[in-house]
Amino acid sequence: MLDIQLLRNDLDGVAERLATRGYTLDCAGFRRLDSERKTLQTRTQDLQARRNALSRQVGVAKSRAEDVTAILDEVAACKAELETNEAHLDQLLAELDAFVARVPNLPQADVPLGRSADDNVENKRWGTPRSFAFTPRDHVDLGEALGQMDFAAAVKISGTRFSLIKGQLAHLHRALAQFMLDTHTAQHGYAEIYSPYLVNAASLFGTGQLPKFEDDLFKILRPEAEPLYLIPTAEVPVTNIVRNEILSAEALPLKFVCHTPCFRSEAGSYGRDTRGMIRQHQFDKVELVQIVAAEASSAAHEELTAHAERILELLELPYRRVTLCTGDMGFSSAKTYDLEVWLPAQQAYREISSCSNFAAFQARRMQARYRGARGRPELVHTLNGSGLAVGRTLVAVLENYQNADGSIAVPRLLQPYLGGRQRIAVD
RNA sequence: GGAGAGGUGGCAGAGUGGUCGAAUGUACCUGACUCGAAAUCAGGCGUAGGUGGAAGCCUACCGUGGGUUCGAAUCCCACCCUCUCCGCCA
Numbered sequence: 440m441l442d443i444q445l446l447r448n449d450l451d452g453v454a455e456r457l458a459t460r461g462y463t464l465d466c467a468g469f470r471r472l473d474s475e476r477k478t479l480q481t482r483t484q485d486l487q488a489r490r491n492a493l494s495r496q497v498g499v500a501k502s503r504a505e506d507v508t509a510i511l512d513e514v515a516a517c518k519a520e521l522e523t524n525e526a527h528l529d530q531l532l533a534e535l536d537a538f539v540a541r542v543p544n545l546p547q548a549d550v551p552l553g554r555s556a557d558d559n560v561e562n563k564r565w566g567t568p569r570s571f572a573f574t575p576r577d578h579v580d581l582g583e584a585l586g587q588m589d590f591a592a593a594v595k596i597s598g599t600r601f602s603l604i605k606g607q608l609a610h611l612h613r614a615l616a617q618f619m620l621d622t623h624t625a626q627h628g629y630a631e632i633y634s635p636y637l638v639n640a641a642s643l644f645g646t647g648q649l650p651k652f653e654d655d656l657f658k659i660l661r662p663e664a665e666p667l668y669l670i671p672t673a674e675v676p677v678t679n680i681v682r683n684e685i686l687s688a689e690a691l692p693l694k695f696v697c698h699t700p701c702f703r704s705e706a707g708s709y710g711r712d713t714r715g716m717i718r719q720h721q722f723d724k725v726e727l728v729q730i731v732a733a734e735a736s737s738a739a740h741e742e743l744t745a746h747a748e749r750i751l752e753l754l755e756l757p758y759r760r761v762t763l764c765t766g767d768m769g770f771s772s773a774k775t776y777d778l779e780v781w782l783p784a785q786q787a788y789r790e791i792s793s794c795s796n797f798a799a800f801q802a803r804r805m806q807a808r809y810r811g812a813r814g815r816p817e818l819v820h821t822l823n824g825s826g827l828a829v830g831r832t833l834v835a836v837l838e839n840y841q842n843a844d845g846s847i848a849v850p851r852l853l854q855p856y857l858g859g860r861q862r863i864a865v866d
Numbered sequence: 867g868g869a870g871a872g873g874u875g876g877c878a879g880a881g882u883g884g885u886c887g888a889a890u891g892u893a894c895c896u897g898a899c900u901c902g903a904a905a906u907c908a909g910g911c912g913u914a915g916g917u918g919g920a921a922g923c924c925u926a927c928c929g930u931g932g933g934u935u936c937g938a939a940u941c942c943c944a945c946c947c948u949c950u951c952c953g954c955c956a
Binding site: 477480481483484485487488490491493494495496497498499501502507510511513514515518664665685687806810816 | 876883884885894912913915916917923924925926935936937945946
């Protein structure tokens with residue numbers, strides 16, 4: 440959420456910066472709402488002040504056993520106006536809140552301008568895509584030939600966009616998550632979190648998934664209780680650890696890593712990536728989250744992204760890093776790096792991690808603060824990134840490490856996690 | 867699931883209808899004392915919004931949302947959450 444003061448003070452400047460990400464800010468609408476609010480709020484507060492003063496007089500007069508009917512009449516006179524004003528003001532404030540809650544974050548100044556993914560800027564490439572002496576197969580062919588990937592079973596059990604893996608591939612999937620967790624906790628200083636997979640609406644509002652993106656979520660309705668939502672990413676439960684908290688400056692930075700399944704309805708992506716495990720209703724992800732002081736967030740963003748890159752490097756998977764342009768960034772992000780892994784069957788780099796700095800955008804929604812040098816509570820900055828998406832990492836390992844006979848070499852550092860196994864083949 | 871207790875400022879903890887945004891303690895900040903520190907003493911110290919050049923003034927907030935009242939932290943209703951005991955359960 441943007442600071443409503445910023446909208447009041449520099450509406451045109453905000454609109455200009457939001458236009459770079461393809462968002463049209465309804466300036467006229469905001470000005471109308473806010474000026475109406477201002478008039479009404481001033482009037483309402485005057486009436487409240489008068490009522491409070493008169494009510495105090497009642498108390499004083501009564502303690503002196505004086506007649507109070509004249510004062511009571513006067514209060515009654517302003518009460519009707521006060522009540523309609525208060526009701527109208529509440530409604531206006533709610534409209535303003537709703538308006539601001541749907542405005543996306545401002546892009547950081549160094550984010551490249553652009554309209555779509557075509558305008559994203561490649562920052563670096565790591566590794567050299569392997570040249571194959573045979574035509575590399577994609578992960579679906581490989582997995583099904585191994586007898587360890589069964590999409591038909593997944594469709595029968597649940598429906599489309601689910602997957603089922605078994606045997607050594609299921610073990611490899613587990614090993615990847617373990618390896619990522621171990622690396623981030625032992626080498627990068629993250630504290631491991633185990634979190635709920637069902638969260639309430641307030642948490643989703645905090646990280647920015649609600650109110651705008653409810654269609655992307657799986658929602659559990661409960662007749663006698665608040666609805667719960669399946670988490671679309673561990674970002675939601677983990678970042679919300681600090682919701683409504685005031686942290687001490689010494690407690691920062693907080694660095695959390697959390698492995699969870701993620702659930703996405705993928706509404707609006709029908710027909711995209713329908714084959715295989717690339718785009719699923721359910722997938723596992725190891726998520727990195729940092730909660731930092733305001734001035735530290737840009738450096739933390741570089742650091743967190745490097746931590747995610749480290750996993751790809753240790754697994755010796757070629758990748759590139761791109762900076763998302765203004766038009767391609769997510770709603771809450773101030774700046775995002777995507778990491779894209781090389782998939783030989785597609786002859787393309789595909790997203791495997793997204794690392795974002797949200798600045799104070801989520802913190803303002805969550806009221807997550809710390810006591811800084813000035814002693815006053817200040818909003819923290821929040822960041823997160825995939826470190827990495829486990830399912831897509833499995834896909835990348837299968838495709839990059841495949842042999843001509845359809846077996847899969849196990850990346851060196853994963854071998855201890857698989858009991859020393861060097862090769863995955865038909866059971 | 868049943869019974870009971872409770873949610874107040876960074877923390878602890880008073881306050882059961884009338885200048886209560888809230889005693890007190892503690893933490894923190896400033897000053898005095900000190901070579902310095904501790905102890906002591908004095909003062910300050912919640913959040914958000916409005917208005918004003920500023921000092922200031924005003925409004926809202928005592929889990930959340932409603933209600934009663936001239937006036938609500940305090941009374942009533944609903945909800946959320948926490949704790950204790952019992953039951954059940956991995």
